[in-house]
Amino acid sequence: MVFINEHYLKLPGGYIFPEIARRVDALGRADPAAAQRIIHCGIGDVTEPLPLVAVSALNAAAAELSRRETFRGYGPAVGYGFLQECISRHDFRERGLQIDASEIFVSDGAKGDCGDILEILGPGNHVAVADPVYPVYVDTNVMAGNTTALCTDGGYGGLMYLPCTPENDFVPAPPKSEKAELIYLCYPNNPTGAMISREQLSEWVEYAMANDSIILYDVAYQAYISEPDLPRSIYEIPDARSCAIEFHSFSKNGGFTGVRCGYTVCPRSVTGRTREGRRVGLHELWTRRFQTRSNGVSYVVQRAAEALYTPDGQKQVAALIEHYLGNARILREGCRRLGLTVYGGVHAPYVWVACPEGVDSWGLFERLLEEANVVVIPGAGFGRCGEGFVRISAFNTRQNVEEVVRRLAGMKM
Amino acid sequence: MVFINEHYLKLPGGYIFPEIARRVDALGRADPAAAQRIIHCGIGDVTEPLPLVAVSALNAAAAELSRRETFRGYGPAVGYGFLQECISRHDFRERGLQIDASEIFVSDGAKGDCGDILEILGPGNHVAVADPVYPVYVDTNVMAGNTTALCTDGGYGGLMYLPCTPENDFVPAPPKSEKAELIYLCYPNNPTGAMISREQLSEWVEYAMANDSIILYDVAYQAYISEPDLPRSIYEIPDARSCAIEFHSFSKNGGFTGVRCGYTVCPRSVTGRTREGRRVGLHELWTRRFQTRSNGVSYVVQRAAEALYTPDGQKQVAALIEHYLGNARILREGCRRLGLTVYGGVHAPYVWVACPEGVDSWGLFERLLEEANVVVIPGAGFGRCGEGFVRISAFNTRQNVEEVVRRLAGMKM
Numbered sequence: 001m002v003f004i005n006e007h008y009l010k011l012p013g014g015y016i017f018p019e020i021a022r023r024v025d026a027l028g029r030a031d032p033a034a035a036q037r038i039i040h041c042g043i044g045d046v047t048e049p050l051p052l053v054a055v056s057a058l059n060a061a062a063a064e065l066s067r068r069e070t071f072r073g074y075g076p077a078v079g080y081g082f083l084q085e086c087i088s089r090h091d092f093r094e095r096g097l098q099i100d101a102s103e104i105f106v107s108d109g110a111k112g113d114c115g116d117i118l119e120i121l122g123p124g125n126h127v128a129v130a131d132p133v134y135p136v137y138v139d140t141n142v143m144a145g146n147t148t149a150l151c152t153d154g155g156y157g158g159l160m161y162l163p164c165t166p167e168n169d170f171v172p173a174p175p176k177s178e179k180a181e182l183i184y185l186c187y188p189n190n191p192t193g194a195m196i197s198r199e200q201l202s203e204w205v206e207y208a209m210a211n212d213s214i215i216l217y218d219v220a221y222q223a224y225i226s227e228p229d230l231p232r233s234i235y236e237i238p239d240a241r242s243c244a245i246e247f248h249s250f251s252k253n254g255g256f257t258g259v260r261c262g263y264t265v266c267p268r269s270v271t272g273r274t275r276e277g278r279r280v281g282l283h284e285l286w287t288r289r290f291q292t293r294s295n296g297v298s299y300v301v302q303r304a305a306e307a308l309y310t311p312d313g314q315k316q317v318a319a320l321i322e323h324y325l326g327n328a329r330i331l332r333e334g335c336r337r338l339g340l341t342v343y344g345g346v347h348a349p350y351v352w353v354a355c356p357e358g359v360d361s362w363g364l365f366e367r368l369l370e371e372a373n374v375v376v377i378p379g380a381g382f383g384r385c386g387e388g389f390v391r392i393s394a395f396n397t398r399q400n401v402e403e404v405v406r407r408l409a410g411m412k413m
Numbered sequence: 414m415v416f417i418n419e420h421y422l423k424l425p426g427g428y429i430f431p432e433i434a435r436r437v438d439a440l441g442r443a444d445p446a447a448a449q450r451i452i453h454c455g456i457g458d459v460t461e462p463l464p465l466v467a468v469s470a471l472n473a474a475a476a477e478l479s480r481r482e483t484f485r486g487y488g489p490a491v492g493y494g495f496l497q498e499c500i501s502r503h504d505f506r507e508r509g510l511q512i513d514a515s516e517i518f519v520s521d522g523a524k525g526d527c528g529d530i531l532e533i534l535g536p537g538n539h540v541a542v543a544d545p546v547y548p549v550y551v552d553t554n555v556m557a558g559n560t561t562a563l564c565t566d567g568g569y570g571g572l573m574y575l576p577c578t579p580e581n582d583f584v585p586a587p588p589k590s591e592k593a594e595l596i597y598l599c600y601p602n603n604p605t606g607a608m609i610s611r612e613q614l615s616e617w618v619e620y621a622m623a624n625d626s627i628i629l630y631d632v633a634y635q636a637y638i639s640e641p642d643l644p645r646s647i648y649e650i651p652d653a654r655s656c657a658i659e660f661h662s663f664s665k666n667g668g669f670t671g672v673r674c675g676y677t678v679c680p681r682s683v684t685g686r687t688r689e690g691r692r693v694g695l696h697e698l699w700t701r702r703f704q705t706r707s708n709g710v711s712y713v714v715q716r717a718a719e720a721l722y723t724p725d726g727q728k729q730v731a732a733l734i735e736h737y738l739g740n741a742r743i744l745r746e747g748c749r750r751l752g753l754t755v756y757g758g759v760h761a762p763y764v765w766v767a768c769p770e771g772v773d774s775w776g777l778f779e780r781l782l783e784e785a786n787v788v789v790i791p792g793a794g795f796g797r798c799g800e801g802f803v804r805i806s807a808f809n810t811r812q813n814v815e816e817v818v819r820r821l822a823g824m825k826m
Contacts, residue, residue: 002594292556
């Protein structure tokens with residue numbers, strides 16, 4: 001009989017989203033008219049049309065595949081050179097960061113990469129995550145066996161949780177004594193919308209260098225950073241080339257949530273070690289994983305990603321970001337007028353709203369759902385420190401966002 | 414310091430393809446004119462243009478994404494209902510096989526799925542593979558820790574190798590005494606081009622049922638089966654719904670090697686067990702893996718795959734298959750005229766050629782490379798029982814295949 005991966009059984013039945021869907025369905029059954037009016041500000045999914053440069057590139061690539069002379073079959077597992085080179089130049093070298101094209105691994109998105117990276121790493125690593133946290137970091141570590149069981153307090157044994165609260169501006173400081181080998185950081189942050197300063201990020205890089213740790217740095221929301229002084233890549237901190245792997249996505253800048261493309265940066269200088277203490281380059285293992293497990297990302301999709309880097313593409317991406325950040329500003333102001341304390345939404349498409357006195361995060365979720373027919377995500381779904389907050393996503397049409405704010409104005413908190 | 418997955422270190426430096434590339438490069442340096450003439454019949458990559466239905470579907474889907482009203486972001490992790498339903502109907506229900514749309518998991522290709530499936534399975538499973546074998550089955554098991562080290566005879570400790578030779582028509586019988594929990598079977602076979610009969614496949618299903626094993630059945634080359642009596646799916650054997658997971662690909666029928674789409678069938682009735690003996694449905698674990706690790710396949714790609722099932726799509730796919738099987742026939746005849754014994758190439762795009770007396774598989778590779786400037790794959794690259802054979806791929810233009818045969822005619826074996 002076949003043994004299963006029993007670590008999967010540590011995961012509770014659902015992700016937050018099924019529970020939200022259940023409550024929305026319940027409202028629909030109780031009050032069909034309200035269900036008609038529902039506006040979703042929950043899941044962080046883009047709503048605006050795909051940039052025209054990407055549409056044109058998809059069409060042009062499809063046309064290439066339709067002719068024998070320009071047909072392409074299997075591409076390089078790690079991505080086409082044209083895209084690796086384009087990424088390396090625009091996202092790194094032009095900003096003075098020494099990331100070579102061969103250190104770029106093109107994938108179908110950051111979500112997959114965040115889990116896949118654990119396959120080249122051994123068991124026995126002590127893992128640190130923020131709290132609240134993007135659930136994928138936690139769940140993939142559970143599946144990989146890097147945790148013990150779910151505790152009654154809602155956390156997994158064996159994981160180090162780094163509290164992110166208004167007191168530390170949602171940026172945890174490196175631990176003083178306890179040691180973490182793998183550290184997940186995500187800035188601009190999902191779910192809090194917070195941003196990290198260069199000094200704070202430098203402290204983490206120092207910690208990683210001092211402890212021989214690796215930082216898994218997720219910059220899926222990089223494009224929303226609206227001040228030039230804030231770090232757009234961990235490689236702006238010089239030592240990071242030796243201790244950080246960075247995850248990028250085209251989902252939230254190019255609107256690629258349905259097109260599917262992202263990339264990881266794995267510098268040649270990042271190493272792990274064997275039980276016996278021998279250092280091994282992670283670039284080599286990560287390359288091997290791609291070659292054995294993947295045949296690369298769809299050619300047409302890679303051409304669409306490339307198109308985002310053209311001058312027209314950059315303008316179209318900028319317009320999308322401006323749209324969503326404009327939404328975030330409107331949502332922030334709307335919540336403030338209601339007397340709520342809000343965080344985030346300046347360098348991120350997420351607004352993190354503190355619940356009023358005496359209301360917990362599912363409570364505020366329910367009130368917004370029932371009184372305004374607006375769906376948000378209860379912060380508790382992101383971890384214990386998410387309790388007392390809800391996340392409102394700015395990924396929406398302007399019309400919907402304005403309607404949300406009008407409805408909020410009619411509520412009493 | 415971060416521990417790595419040390420199982421990766423059991424893998425030798427290269428896959429067969431880097432070694433082939435090295436030898437081709439060496440020829441190029443020694444004889445640039447010969448290098449100009451090289452025809453590749455090695456890697457199994459399609460050469461003909463993408464079916465026009467798929468090109469049109471890519472364009473139409475890109476157009477949908479360009480308008481707000483029809484834009485789509487995140488799709489279901491396991492695939493869009495329109496594609497699952499289309500697959501379920503055409504590939505199964507219309508053939509009398511009870512595979513529900515919800516048992517179809519759309520992915521970016523069979524290569525990824527073959528490795529990914531191991532993540533929901535535990536350590537401790539005894540794994541059987543054919544010899545010769547598609548190297549991905551072996552390498553992914555090495556990475557997952559299901560083997561011990563590489564032995565001096567070229568096999569990994571802990572794996573059960575099932576010899577496939579002319580004596581058994583390249584179809585191994587189930588073992589009499591030894592027990593395997595996971596069994597990889599691939600028919601039409603890569604690399605031998607052999608096909609399995611319904612009776613032989615039934616014996617394997619019986620074995621799996623008797624031993625509570627699971628068969629991982631790879632039908633990436635299904636479209637090349639040219640006799641209606643041969644099994645196109647393992648689910649034609651009734652009990653297989655309880656003991657088999659099937660891997661499909663659009664690479665070799667729709668020419669999707671660069672477009673990237675495939676699917677797995679994981680029936681609800683397939684179970685594994687915990688160490689304590691509790692049965693757990695693999696459908697549930699596989700679903701959880703998709704939800705946590707993936708955001709699904711590109712929408713435009715799923716629309717292109719769907720288009721292959723239209724009446725026009727089926728005609729265009731049939732024309733591609735006819736083309737490649739025609740190539741296979743020409744290659745078989747060309748090799749026979751040279752006095753070589755050939756196998757496969759009837760229900761598969763691969764011709765498996767026995768080396769002449771006294772020549773090993775790298776020897777025949779070298780002679781074909783130097784004397785005919787034709788690149789094939791030495792059978793030894795696929796396992797110990799591949800020694801004494803080379804694989805010639807029929808994925809080529811007709812012009813190239815005819816030229817290969819002309820050059821072979823000038824050789825003396």
